[in-house]
Amino acid sequence: MFTRLLSSLPPPFLFTLLVFVAAAVVLFLVGRPSSAPPAPRSIPCLPWLPVLGSLPWLGGGLPPHLLFSQLARRYGSLFALYLGPHYTVVVNEHQHAREVLQQRGRDFAGRPSMFTTDLLTRGGKDIAFSDDSPLWKLHRRLVHNSFTLFGEGTSRLQDIVLSSVDSLCVELLSGGGRGFDPSPAVTRAITNVVCTLVFSATYRHGDAELQEVIRYNDGIVQTIAGGGLVDIYPWMKVFPNTSLRKLKDCINVRDRLLTRKLEEHKASLSDGDPRDLLDALLKGQADRSPGSEDEQITDDHVLMTAAEAFGAGVETTSTTLLWILAYLLHHPEVQGRVQEELDEQVGGGRAVSASDRGRLPYLDCVINEGMRIRPVSPVLIPHTAMTHSSIGGHSVSRGTRVLVNMWSIHHDPRHWDKPDLFNPGRFLDDQGQRVTPSCFLPFGAGPRVCVGESLARLELFLFLSSLLQRMSFRQPDGAPPPNLQGRLGVVLQPLPYKVVITPREGWEGGAK
Structure with missing residues (x-):
């Protein structure tokens, strides 16, 4: 950058x-x-x-x-x-990262004001980029409570994910044994999960509104990284900037669509259980005690929360899934071991469910290893010191920006044996039980830990387990294996690659 x-x-x-x-x-x-x-x-x-x-x-x-x-x-x-x-x-280094994110998390909970993110979030009215303040804490609690109100920990979220899983499996298996890029289908499926979660819209392949959502979201992802210079020198906004112009266009499209959904939800909001995240946010907003204007959750906060669900929920999850599939093409023995575990613990007569996770430790380790070896956010969103503090005994002044290099932490040879090797077994102990090293921080930690962590983990588990239960992936004959260097934008994405998919014997369709 x-x-x-x-x-x-x-x-x-x-x-x-x-x-x-x-x-x-x-x-x-x-x-x-x-x-x-x-x-x-x-x-x-x-x-x-x-x-x-x-x-x-x-x-x-x-x-x-x-x-x-x-x-x-x-x-x-x-x-x-x-x-x-x-x-x-x-x-x-992970001990310094733990200090910044967790032990002194309140000291470093601030966010710097940056031109592109202020543009993206209407001046920091989201969760991820908003500076630390009493209103931010209130907003974060509202989002967390909305997830709970909507059904986090119940079957509702699982049903939404499994519906998209079924559609994705049908689309992938329609390839007829030809090599193709799985990225568009995976992105559509994850986008559909977020659309259903946020505003109860479930789309078929090719639906115009779904394509609009994918286009604006991809446009934001591809252009916001180009605003790095104006974030350092805000006065540069007066100069022509193609990336910024495209970013503004995509934001305008996003805001028109989400504003329309918000107004529809306001008009149809009832006293019953919330239909989706927008309903839950509106109910939470209405339940807040009246306070000063600076302490109120506004419609902008609700809109930016919905927008962030797309920005954070689609690109990160789909990218992680595509990285894991790329590594499975390099390591077919890992794919085989996951499928053996699935056959033994679940079988082919029913769909995988979230309750199976405890019986599938190796599959869970494959997900963890994918997030370790290719963190989608190699450098976390900048933190700012809210007060005079310290890191590792070194003085840090108020206002100092802090960058946590998660790539370095997840590839530190002092804590990871052969860190450049894809080895899910590193997350198992000698008895085959799951272990989580303290230097593994895929969702951050502390006050700024990712608010959507549980949803992301649920999606990754259900998508990967269902795909490997029902089909096998290999690279096309004569084609080179996927390039594992990646391309850095807002997230670290794998370069396009092709797969050949074959249905697995023994999968009977199960419960849909």
């Missing part, structure tokens, strides 16, 4: 920036500008210049998670840099 910023600038702006930098360097020679906060001496810091910060030292063309891992070998697992004028600490 940072290494290619300068090369992407339009020539007129680049000239202006260079002139500005030259003037700033002259000022720097006279005295370091007071606008830059002094770095704590105890944390090693990359070199930096006024205006540009440490950006000139972030070259090499590597994506941030790999670049930070490389810099950690030189500066140590905890180091600092300047992203433009913003002093930023980078965490590459």
Whole structure:
């Protein structure tokens, strides 16, 4: 994100920036500008210049998670840099990450204000990007309670997921033994889960509204990463930016559709059980005691919660599932072992259910290993120190930005044996029981832990178990195995690959 910023600038702006930098360097020679906060001496810091910060030292063309891992070998697992004028600490070790996310989670629960995310969330009226505040805590409790009210822990969510699972299996098995890219079908299925969950709409393949949802969601995912430079230098918003223009267009489409759904739900809201997440949020909003305007959950908060369900719930889950399938093509012995477990514990006469999870430890470990080896968010959303605090005994000033490099944590050879090897068995002990190492943090931890973790785990379990119960995956004859390097945007996505799917003998269709 940072290494290619300068090369992407339009020539007129680049000239202006260079002139500005030259003037700033002259000022720097006279005295370091007071606008830059002094770095704590105890944390090693990359070199930096006024205006540009440490950006000139972030070259090499590597994506941030790999670049930070490389810099950690030189500066140590905890180091600092300047992203433009913003002093930023980078965490590459799980004990420091636990300290930031959990032990001192309240100290580091803040979020920086960034132009693209403010645009995406109407000024931080969502959960993930909103800064820490009493209203944010209230909003988060409302979302959590809405999941519970709607049916988290009951069969309602499972029924929604299994309906999409059945549709996906039918679509995949219609391939007729030909090689094809599974990504569009998987994305449609996960999108349908979220649509049903959020506003009770279940779509058939090719439905115009479903395609609209997929298009705007994909457009946001593909363009928001291109706004990295304006997040560092907000004044750059005055310059032409194709990515930002497309992002605004996609947000407008999203907001029109979700506003229409919200108004429909308001008009039909009843006293009975909520039909979906929008109903539950509206009921929770109405039940709140009246307070000042700054303490109220508004319609914008409800809309941005719904929007976040798509942004966070579709791309992350579908990407994780596609990564796991890619690794199964590389490791057919792992696929075979999962299928043996499914045959022994579930059989082919019925569909898998959430209650089977305790009897399928190896399948659960395959999911964990997929999330470890290819974390969809290799670098977590930036945190901000809300108060003067410390990390690993090193002083950290209020306002400091903190980046947690989950890639480095999940690939640390001090804690993971052969970390680049796909090995689900690392999550089993000598007795074959599941273990969860403290350095495994796929959903974060503490006050900012992912609010949709239980839903994501349910989806991944039901989708993967159902697919492997009913079908087998292999790569087309003569085709190379999937490329495992990935492509980084908002999430780390696998490059497109093809599969050949064959139905498994013994699957009788079971209960639908």
